[in-house]
Amino acid sequence: METYKCIECGKEFSRREVFTGHDLILCCECIRETTVKNQLMKKGLIAATVYCKIYAENFPTTIDGNIISGQELYDFLIDSCGCTEMEGDLNIWYIGSNEKHGCLMLNDRIWEWGWGDSSFITVLEFIQYAYEFEALTFDQLNDLIEKIIEGHKIGGMYHIDSYLELKSDGRERDWVNPERNWKQISKKFFSNVLTSINQKIGTVMTSSLPNAKCVAIMGSKKKEIKDE
Numbered sequence: 001m002e003t004y005k006c007i008e009c010g011k012e013f014s015r016r017e018v019f020t021g022h023d024l025i026l027c028c029e030c031i032r033e034t035t036v037k038n039q040l041m042k043k044g045l046i047a048a049t050v051y052c053k054i055y056a057e058n059f060p061t062t063i064d065g066n067i068i069s070g071q072e073l074y075d076f077l078i079d080s081c082g083c084t085e086m087e088g089d090l091n092i093w094y095i096g097s098n099e100k101h102g103c104l105m106l107n108d109r110i111w112e113w114g115w116g117d118s119s120f121i122t123v124l125e126f127i128q129y130a131y132e133f134e135a136l137t138f139d140q141l142n143d144l145i146e147k148i149i150e151g152h153k154i155g156g157m158y159h160i161d162s163y164l165e166l167k168s169d170g171r172e173r174d175w176v177n178p179e180r181n182w183k184q185i186s187k188k189f190f191s192n193v194l195t196s197i198n199q200k201i202g203t204v205m206t207s208s209l210p211n212a213k214c215v216a217i218m219g220s221k222k223k224e225i226k227d228e
Helices: 034-042 070-077 091-097 120-132 138-154 157-168 182-200
Strands: 018-021 024-027 045-052 064-069 102-106 109-113 213-218 221-226
Touching: 018 045, 034 045, 045 070, 045 091, 064 070, 070 091, 070 120, 070 138, 091 120, 091 138, 091 157, 102 120, 109 120, 120 138, 138 157
Parallel strands: 018 064
Antiparallel strands: 018 024, 045 064, 045 102, 102 109, 213 221
16 A cells, blocks of 8 residues: 655655645645644645535546645635536535535635535635634635535525526516525524624624625725625
């Protein structure tokens, strides 16, 4: 079995026990050390895993125990998964709405869920943590929040294809989420989003639910996020 030598502690590990990329090899233990995380941050890098089980393992395994840049993470999340007839089925939508299990890992934090427990709130916490490590820019963070809100409006992953058909005709505003109790779910979701952002990254958001028009403010930058 091939082994990988951690550049920090010098020990050898299997591939599943290390993060690799950008000419670096770091074991799972060393990646949790503050000094190592800070060294990566100075280089604009993070250690990450992004996985969820959809269909017969159709989710791309591009980020699976890898050391990547924030741009690589952003590009992966907004890339098409390729599981629908229409292009544009974003990876980030499947992470938040898959019906099976999955795992997100970023440096020293892990988010795991079982069958039926996927959530866009989990995805939100993940990208916020990436932002805290300066892996994502403010504009990238806001764009991903918009994608999360769009994915939430779609509903479950099995509705993505139908939504994209409407969107391709410029009629995404006509989309009606088929989930039961949608209004109650939506209110709770946006309440959680606002609370999470306000508490974790110091962003002030205001909202008039259920038709939320959120204004995210950080420093002198402003970004409108609409749920229409």
